[in-house]
Amino acid sequence: MLVDGPSEWPALRFLLLAVAMSFFGSALSTDETRAHLLLKEKMMRLGGRLVLSTKEEQANERLMTLKITEMKEAMKTLIFPPSMHFFQAKHLIERSQVFNILRMMPKVAALQLLHMELGKQWGGEQVYELSGEHHDEEWSVKTYQEVAQKFVETHPEFIGIKIIYSDHRSKDVAVIAESIRTAMGLRTKFPTVVAGFDLLGGRWVRPIHPPWKAIPLSSDWQGTSIDKNILDALMLNTTRIGHGFALSKHPAVRAYSWKKDIPIEVCPISNQVLKLVSDLRNHPVATLMATGHPMVISSDDPAIFGAKGLSYDFYEVFMGIGGMKADLRTLKQLAMNSIKYSTLLETEKNTFMEIWKKRWDKFIADVATK
Incomplete structure (x- = not known):
């Protein structure tokens, strides 16, 4: 468009105004779309739909202030515990203010702990006396039951234990x-x-054929029989998926397990120590957390790793896997999930949930006010 003189200026001003309005209108639409997508992602995140009370919001604000401070400091120093091997990071974690808060948090239950295999994996009984007397599996279970009952007498808030009998899948089918x-x-x-009942080890849950026995015990190779363990476990009506490290590689299987409300048991420190992932920020479960996939946090072999309790694993999940956006909602959802997806009877779940809520409220009050 050519503008020859003052008589054309009104047209030029109108054109410029139209262009400006179009630009700002487009920018506003972009901002609205961006805000909508961020809100949608926030709601999708694990625990994103939980509504916090006023006290919980106060506790969350304090917790997140400490978290962001520690993460910004890590960005300067490049020293970030979840990116380091746990054996090197353990003493750094213990100095974290966030970790000290997580140690106070009632995390309810660990749903995957390897304490003693009651199957005859090593060719004999696992329980014996120093005198040489051996005990069978029934004696072991009965002893666990009696010890747990005595412990409950002095610790009434302890709900008890559940034993999952296990054996190794590398053995003969018979x-x-x-x-x-x-x-x-x-x-x-x-x-x-x-x-x-659980089958341990990284081999196939179906009858093992000789060509597959040389496959290493990991899920690195997509498409192998080991990689398909998750699918076979679902077909056998599992109620939880141990580790589920390869789940993110199988979108149809992931959708099926989500539809069936079958959670995965995430054991971050175990995964790192066993070299499935080095930097926990890159753990495949980060994607599942971002989409709200059902999961629980466990420690797998805490005695071996020197990670007593669940606090260390919760720290790794909260700071590393969950990124900057994981907050008190995420922690609360994970705690409740450990009751929801346990093998407790419904009456036990209801009782335990009430006990946990009282402890949770006290924890929130302490964090919010102290």
């Missing part, structure tokens, strides 16, 4: 079948203690 029959027998005799 041996595994016998272990399953043993587990079923123990379940019949101790219905409130024995919760289920």
Whole structure:
């Protein structure tokens, strides 16, 4: 458009105004879209739909202030515990103010702990006396039951233990079948203690064929029989998926497990120590957390790793895997999930949830005011 003189200026001003309005209108639309997407992601995140009370909001503000401060300091020093091997990072974690708060938090239950395998994995009984006397699996389960009952007498808030009978999947199918029959027998005799059966190790849950026995015990190779363990576990009606490290590689399987409300048991420190992932910020479960996939946090082998309790694993999840956006809602959801997805009876779950709520409220009051 050519503008020859003052008589054309009104047209020029109108054109410029139209262009400016179009620009600002477009920018406003972009900002609205951006805000909508960020809000949508916030709601999708694990715990994103929880509504916090006034006290919880106060506690969350304090917790997140400490978290962001520690993360900004890590960006300057490049010293960030979740990015380091746990054996090197443990003393740094223990100096964290965030960790000290997480130690106070009632985390309810650990749903995956390897304490003692009741199957005959090593060719003999696992429990024996110094005199040489050996005890069978039934004696072991009964002893666990009696010790737990005595502990409850002095610790009334302790809800108890559940035992998952296990064996190693590298064994002959006939041996595994016998272990399953043993587990079923123990379940019949101790219905409130024995919760289920698990096959340990990274090999196939179906009958093992010789060509597959040389496959390493990891889920690095997508498409192998090991990689398909998750699918087979779902077909066998599992109620939880241990580790589920390869779940993010299988979108259809992931959607199926989500639809069935089957959580994965995330054991971050175990995954790192066993070299499945080095920097926990890059843990594949980060994607699942961002989309709200059901999950619980466990420590797997805490005694071996020197990670007593669940606080260390919760720290790694909260600071590393969850990134800057994981807040008190995430922690609260994870705590409640450990009750929801446990093998407790519904009456036990309701009782335990009430006990946890009282402890949670006290924790929130302490964080918000002290």
